[in-house]
Amino acid sequence: MGKQIKTVGVLTSGGDAPGMNACIRAVTRAAIFNGIKVMGIYRGYEGLINGEIKEFTSESVSNTVQRGGTILKTARSKEFMTEEGLKKAYDNLQAFGIDALIVIGGNGSLTGAQRLAREFDYPVIGLPGTIDNDLYGTDSTIGYDTALNTIVDCVDKIRDTATSHDRIFFVEVMGRDAGFLAQNSAIAAGAEAAIIPEDQTDVDQLEQFISRGFRKSKNSSIVIVSESPKDGGAMYYAERVRKEYPQYDVRVTILGHLQRGGTPTAFDRILASRLGYASIEALKEGQRNVMVGIHDDEIVYVPIDRAVKKDKPIDRELINVLGVLSI
Numbered sequence: 097m098g099k100q101i102k103t104v105g106v107l108t109s110g111g112d113a114p115g116m117n118a119c120i121r122a123v124t125r126a127a128i129f130n131g132i133k134v135m136g137i138y139r140g141y142e143g144l145i146n147g148e149i150k151e152f153t154s155e156s157v158s159n160t161v162q163r164g165g166t167i168l169k170t171a172r173s174k175e176f177m178t179e180e181g182l183k184k185a186y187d188n189l190q191a192f193g194i195d196a197l198i199v200i201g202g203n204g205s206l207t208g209a210q211r212l213a214r215e216f217d218y219p220v221i222g223l224p225g226t227i228d229n230d231l232y233g234t235d236s237t238i239g240y241d242t243a244l245n246t247i248v249d250c251v252d253k254i255r256d257t258a259t260s261h262d263r264i265f266f267v268e269v270m271g272r273d274a275g276f277l278a279q280n281s282a283i284a285a286g287a288e289a290a291i292i293p294e295d296q297t298d299v300d301q302l303e304q305f306i307s308r309g310f311r312k313s314k315n316s317s318i319v320i321v322s323e324s325p326k327d328g329g330a331m332y333y334a335e336r337v338r339k340e341y342p343q344y345d346v347r348v349t350i351l352g353h354l355q356r357g358g359t360p361t362a363f364d365r366i367l368a369s370r371l372g373y374a375s376i377e378a379l380k381e382g383q384r385n386v387m388v389g390i391h392d393d394e395i396v397y398v399p400i401d402r403a404v405k406k407d408k409p410i411d412r413e414l415i416n417v418l419g420v421l422s423i
């Protein structure tokens with residue numbers, strides 16, 4: 097058992113995600129309830145390096161459970177990636193008397209927490225906050241459900257105009273290297289296909305879909321494409337279809353950052369509240385260097401280095417479901 101935690105720091109880092117505020121609120125109030133002082137760190141690791149830190153009270157998080165974005169602001173800090181930046185961050189944790197750090201963020205942010213833990217034997221707890229849902233060991237990440245619902249809402253609207261014009265739409269969604277948003281939004285919105293990074297046969301998939309003669313029984317088609325710096329995403333597929341099948345009327349919609357905004361769903365608010373609460377329980381139990389996640393509706397602790405391996409598998413059944421239901 098390490099030293100007793102009297103003060104925790106909390107920060108959000110990387111891409112913002114709806115529900116982060118509900119999580120900050122839960123961390124703050126659970127800590128205060130347990131007699132632990134809370135320091136809010138602004139702008140992620142950047143703010144930690146620059147000392148943008150202030151004590152949070154219960155009132156600091158009033159009226160935030162329903163708000164999108166993050167009241168702590170966020171950043172992707174280049175300086176923190178350097179050895180000097182990491183040392184400055186650690187020195188400030190010491191200077192502000194912060195005994196443990198709670199990091200709410202995605203892969204890169206939790207990897208940063210891991211570096212602090214490794215380099216300085218410093219206690220960190222990670223909380224999965226990203227719309228991408230790409231952290232291993234948790235069934236869902238904070239923000240994923242809201243983003244998924246946002247995408248479905250947008251695709252429903254695109255369907256109206258696609259049907260009116262007999263068009264094929266390629267709709268690009270976020271997810272970085274993970275296809276959870278694309279695959280599940282495709283199922284929920286009744287899309288004809290999803291092109292995801294986990295499916296190596298994506299090019300063939302597109303051909304299969306076209307050669308099936310999408311116009312025979314339908315007067316619109318929607319293909320959800322995961323953003324991908326490797327193949328150019330939706331633009332690339334649209335161009336291919338335009339060249340190879342000039343008879344089709346093709347359009348592209350890139351949903352972009354609107355997927356990251358908005359009021360969190362009830363699911364995300366509850367998830368964020370449970371995980372934030374559990375992070376303080378974890379520290380009390382002496383847990384260190386773990387991500388707190390949820391699996392089968394139970395709170396679980398996952399070693400951070402395991403969570404960030406970028407190998408969370410997508411359920412192959414989801415691919416079959418979409419394939420069968422879109423015939």
Ligand code: F6P
Pocket residue numbers: 110111202226227228270271272323356
């Ligand atoms: O990590 C979340 C995410 O939304 C990814 O899906 C996307 O690739 C990335 O952030 C975009 O981030 P930004 O434009 O903020 O750098």
